[in-house]
Amino acid sequence: MSSTHTPTEMMTIAAARALRNEDICFVGIGAPSAACNLARLTHAPDITLIYESGTIATKPNVLPLSIGDGELCDTALCTVSVPEMFRYWLQGGRITVGFLGGAQIDRFANLNTTVVGDYAKPKVRLPGGGGAPEIATNCGEIFIIMALGQRSFVEKLPFITSMGHGPTGRERRAMGLTSRGPTKLITDLCVFEPDAETKEMTVVSLHTGATREQVVANCGWAPRFAVDVVETPAPTALELETLRSMHARTKAAHAGA
């Protein structure tokens, strides 16, 4: 196993570290799923992972390709219907952390996964919101995992699919929401957290080897940096090994018919 790690590995590992053993986590597919299961296999063995397919407290051995692979149901404490999942569990206020990804994000961590261009005549039609609009407001807090890039970190979203801190950062409070919204945005180069006052997502930690210049060059708005930006601790051998073997098991499982 290589002792160096890729930016994507660092992103997943940094995201995993944000989770706590006592969290009840609503898991999106893809990068969030890898991060959540890495947390479960390292420092948070008792974390409760919930997928929108209805599987509660699932402990997959390989990463699911979809949010409803059989592996999720087979290893769950129980599986409920999808209406129940959205009514009793998500809207019920029982989820401490919702984990989201997206196609585009703005400085207040609003997300777009609907369209690029005009809604009626889209340039690119993206998959749509799925669970995200209600995950964003009904979970205690939101972690977002997305690789930096000029096309994905944009000054202005063409469409708000799920609300972060709102178009001006002041909307959540104005609407009387009690959930905290996006508290962490984990990228392949750095970690953002919302400014306590303005709610603008602010770089608080740079991954080993990443520079401010790289972050600026890959962000569609001029990103703010916290007064004390720290260095993200490098992956431990255990983290890297656990992540890679999880991906290896997954690849082998998905290749078979």
Add this chain to the structure above:
Amino acid sequence: MSSTHTPTEMMTIAAARALRNEDICFVGIGAPSAACNLARLTHAPDITLIYESGTIATKPNVLPLSIGDGELCDTALCTVSVPEMFRYWLQGGRITVGFLGGAQIDRFANLNTTVVGDYAKPKVRLPGGGGAPEIATNCGEIFIIMALGQRSFVEKLPFITSMGHGPTGRERRAMGLTSRGPTKLITDLCVFEPDAETKEMTVVSLHTGATREQVVANCGWAPRFAVDVVETPAPTALELETLRSMHARTKAAHAGA
């Protein structure tokens, strides 16, 4: 076994006959339960019996004392939660016949099971509506089973717990209800059906040996009789035998701890 039968037996048997093999029947406890299961054990073997406890297509061997005896669950096709029962099954419009009893009834088959006297200072506090208010309007039609009596068949109800044809017989149509409301009222002396025009419950059939005078004497309003009042066919040997052996099994079962 005695070849004569009691008025209560005749009532139960007449009620059972009103049910069809293809009915989906929401069963109240007591006399309705006896009638529904008698129908199932005689001419309607495929009737679907549903109890508000959530048991669907139950086939009890002994009559339940409550609407949720274990016997109902053990012999059911499946058992759903009570919210689901009232949402998907009753309100869902899937029930063809609701079977009700009551403490008091008026000429338009409105029922009272709430209070006698003033609601705030009741003379007699009855158990309340339970499922009846929504059974009365969400089932395709309603059969009511009640023994005649001056105190139970009253000119004016102190409280309408569940609507029959409304205080004047015209309310269902005015409210735009599509369900038919009470189409049969089976008593220990006769069977009433609503007049096609006025919806007043009208005697259409007298049980063997019962007289118009007895009906009038035991009814708190002046009951109307149909132009052609027929005689209710006497119980067959099979009906009587099936009913009595069901009651005997039930009595033995309920006596044990």
Add this chain to the structure above:
Amino acid sequence: MARILTLSEAVEETIRDGDSVAMEGFTHLIPFAAAHETIRQGRKDLSLIRMTPDLIYDQMIGMGCARKLTFSWGGNPGVGSAHRIRDAVENAWPRPLELEEHSHAAMANAYEAGAANLPFAVFRGYIGVDLPRVNPSIRSVVCPYTGEKLATVPALRPDATVIHAPRADRAGNVLIEGIVGVQKEAVLAARRTLVTVEEIVDDLGAPSVNSVVLPSWTVGAIAVVPGGAHPAYAHGYYKRDNSFYIAWDKVSRERETFLAWMKENVLDKRPEAFAVHGRRASR
């Protein structure tokens, strides 16, 4: 995470004077042992909530625990009146009892809305009846698409919900099976919860991946009380004691016989007294 406590500790932690308390179980799995412990601990001014306040609340109301009852059907199922509830309503004995009365559909929907963290429930009900005249909490909304007027009731959000269940595992996950009633909704709607169980097992043994399970982190306290649903029943464990329900009619009809029965069978007893009823049926 659920904590496994003695019933006495669990009731002390879960139920406080003045609380709104839902003890649910629809004929099946009624938490009688927990109710008896609540009576023994002398809880008072409770606002009791239950769709079918049968013997369990007849006992609590007769012993003066409650100032209010929210319900939809109050009687001795298949037998007759709940005499102690009637005595409280008709004669204010042993103290006055305020009523908030609903239909089953309304209560079931109100628990469902509570579990779903909604402020109210919408349903097609209360048509042409008198209850909305005497219960101001029954209101309506108009469908924004069809213009139909539908009934509403406020969501139920009890301070404490108490239920009985067949079993829990050591992590505190709870299985409910058979007639499941509104118990799951009543637990998810509540601030604090207590689940009494027939037994604690290593493996929950849920028969299906879709079984009704309350994860440990949705439950407050768990207490092991074999037989704790008697005279109600526990599917797979013991049957409903129908003869007890029939006999209760006579016990509860007069205040004196009721008080004597409560002294002998509740006040002078301990939760362990229920164990005699807790026979495990073969699986």
Add this chain to the structure above:
Amino acid sequence: MARILTLSEAVEETIRDGDSVAMEGFTHLIPFAAAHETIRQGRKDLSLIRMTPDLIYDQMIGMGCARKLTFSWGGNPGVGSAHRIRDAVENAWPRPLELEEHSHAAMANAYEAGAANLPFAVFRGYIGVDLPRVNPSIRSVVCPYTGEKLATVPALRPDATVIHAPRADRAGNVLIEGIVGVQKEAVLAARRTLVTVEEIVDDLGAPSVNSVVLPSWTVGAIAVVPGGAHPAYAHGYYKRDNSFYIAWDKVSRERETFLAWMKENVLDKRPEAFAVHGRRASR
């Protein structure tokens, strides 16, 4: 009462040109065989409804069956885009496709309201987002108790719902197990229904009294199609064919490869072709 028919008869009876049709199955138990038969029968002008229009609707939309799509997430799960749906939306190929777009919560609640025979669903959603701007069916009601404004959507009441299930018994009662999704609600909300099953058995073998069962009288037609959910999976029968989903990305990217694949694997095939996927796992 459900009638047991061939898939060809069942599709002919259940789905008509111009119908609103929900084919549900949340990753699990997706009725692919029924969709292929619908394509073969040349149904058109359908208003397709599905929370996650993945490969099944990519195929139907690419073949021109639909004029409208009501959905909440349209893609190839874990792989990428639904290329045929995108081509229809972005380029009107093979014909224009009207979209009615919702969130998962909205769709799930709308099916639930349909099953409950309510005209609309209420939930706490669509807060601070743009979808209500472009979808006029998203409205609101005000809570009559708290004054809170809550989102509403119209109930979903499809003309026809199609699902796949593990098994039915000879009386036509259907068992669903595993990830049950919105299938029960979608069936109860529909006017006509078709259930394809892996097998018909003498005894339904429901693992619990609380299993998800659709009684025979809630189901229209049943057709036995072993393997009928492939490349999705059937819990207890066969696994999800993840490699198929990955390979679909390449098949569906271009119109020509897509049409060639559909001719070879759908138009020139019969329902029996699915049987090769229908391995029964040991229970």
